[in-house]
Amino acid sequence: MTTVTAAVARELGAPLSVQQLELDDLRANEARVRMVAGGICHTDAIVRDGIYPTPLPAVLGHEGAGLVETVGESVTSVRPGDHVVLSAAYCAACNECQAGRMAYCENLFAQDFGGSRTDGTTAFTTADGTRISSHFFGQSSFSTYSNVVESSLVRIDPSVPLEVMAPLGCGMQTGAGSVLNELRPPAGSSIAVSGVGAVGMAAVMAARVAGCTTIVAIDLHDSRLELAKELGATHVVNAAAGTVVDELMSITGGQGVNYALDTTAIPGVLAGLIGALSIRGTLALVGAAAPGTTAEFEIGASLVKGWTFKTIIQGSSVPQQFIPRLVELWKQGRFPFDKLVRTYKLDDINAGFADSASGAVIKPVVVF
Numbered sequence: 001m002t003t004v005t006a007a008v009a010r011e012l013g014a015p016l017s018v019q020q021l022e023l024d025d026l027r028a029n030e031a032r033v034r035m036v037a038g039g040i041c042h043t044d045a046i047v048r049d050g051i052y053p054t055p056l057p058a059v060l061g062h063e064g065a066g067l068v069e070t071v072g073e074s075v076t077s078v079r080p081g082d083h084v085v086l087s088a089a090y091c092a093a094c095n096e097c098q099a100g101r102m103a104y105c106e107n108l109f110a111q112d113f114g115g116s117r118t119d120g121t122t123a124f125t126t127a128d129g130t131r132i133s134s135h136f137f138g139q140s141s142f143s144t145y146s147n148v149v150e151s152s153l154v155r156i157d158p159s160v161p162l163e164v165m166a167p168l169g170c171g172m173q174t175g176a177g178s179v180l181n182e183l184r185p186p187a188g189s190s191i192a193v194s195g196v197g198a199v200g201m202a203a204v205m206a207a208r209v210a211g212c213t214t215i216v217a218i219d220l221h222d223s224r225l226e227l228a229k230e231l232g233a234t235h236v237v238n239a240a241a242g243t244v245v246d247e248l249m250s251i252t253g254g255q256g257v258n259y260a261l262d263t264t265a266i267p268g269v270l271a272g273l274i275g276a277l278s279i280r281g282t283l284a285l286v287g288a289a290a291p292g293t294t295a296e297f298e299i300g301a302s303l304v305k306g307w308t309f310k311t312i313i314q315g316s317s318v319p320q321q322f323i324p325r326l327v328e329l330w331k332q333g334r335f336p337f338d339k340l341v342r343t344y345k346l347d348d349i350n351a352g353f354a355d356s357a358s359g360a361v362i363k364p365v366v367v368f
């Protein structure tokens with residue numbers, strides 16, 4: 001047992017409370033990580049609010065970055081002293097994992113949202129023995145120390161600052177991977193990114209890396225659109241005017257965009273984007289909506305376009321391969337996601353959640 005300081009989601013919708021907890025002993029497939037930083041992601045907020053059913057109270061956090069202190073006896077991919085970024089956990093044994101599609105692990109829910117180890121135990125308890133859900137995305141990184149499963153551990157170049165790298169584990173990987181791993185736009189193609197929060201900004205930067213020559217950022221906040229231009233958007237559209245489809249058609253000379261990536265998961269936004277797709281265009285959804293949400297698509301006139309709709313999880317990444325590549329792109333100045341980050345102390349974590357919800361900050365990061 002080790003005493004740690006963690007931010008605990010105690011009740012649905014309520015602010016997190018920063019308190020001391022007991023962390024149990026390491027299991028064979030885990031590493032003890034001393035957390036240096038942890039990004040705040042939209043998924044933390046929706047779990048806190050009960051939209052996904054991880055049992056509360058829980059230690060959330062799924063964009064950790066830190067130093068490996070000790071490793072369990074079966075861990076082979078990291079050693080004490082390694083610098084690691086933490087990503088989503090996967091089982092490594094199901095059909096999808098065996099095929100290298102870890103983002104679509106058949107056991108994703110148990111691995112990432114179950115609130116416990118797969119044997120049912122939790123790593124955290126209060127001093128009086130109350131069970132606190134752990135292993136959120138295999139890591140529960142809103143804690144000074146955590147017992148992290150091996151599949152969540154990504155060893156990175158020790159020369160880069162960990163407090164900057166934290167968001168690579170979820171938001172940056174999701175946005176960049178959706179473009180570079182899944183959509184794979186050819187150089188010279190066009191893409192629209194709807195909603196330029198952290199995931200959308202990562203997609204804009206990745207579209208520039210991929211050589212897209214028309215990159216349209218769509219959002220309601222002019223400040224975000226300005227930043228999107230700095231990061232690679234060739235055009236911006238403020239959706240408040242209600243003319244998104246017309247503007248996309250005009251920007252592409254009436255052709256429509258080859259790719260549209262939606263991070264908003266708003267049914268009307270998705271339905272609208274179909275009207276702005278080119279022939280053989282692809283619309284991809286990466287945003288999370290509440291279970292049961294439906295969207296309506298025009299399927300009459302659009303039939304002849306031969307278009308595709310797909311959903312993408314975690315940028316279809318193998319984190320251990322993709323995140324080190326993003327680190328290299330960052331080092332070369334081609335993926336400058338540090339421009340999205342504002343840091344907070346653990347005691348101020350609720351301010352980070354509030355600034356993310358209001359749109360004031362794109363990527364809040366807690367620094368321990």
Ligand SMILES: [Zn+2]
Pocket residue numbers: 090091092093094095096097098104105106107108
């Ligand atoms: Zn699996």
Ligand SMILES: [Zn+2]
Pocket residue numbers: 041042043044062170171
């Ligand atoms: Zn996330």
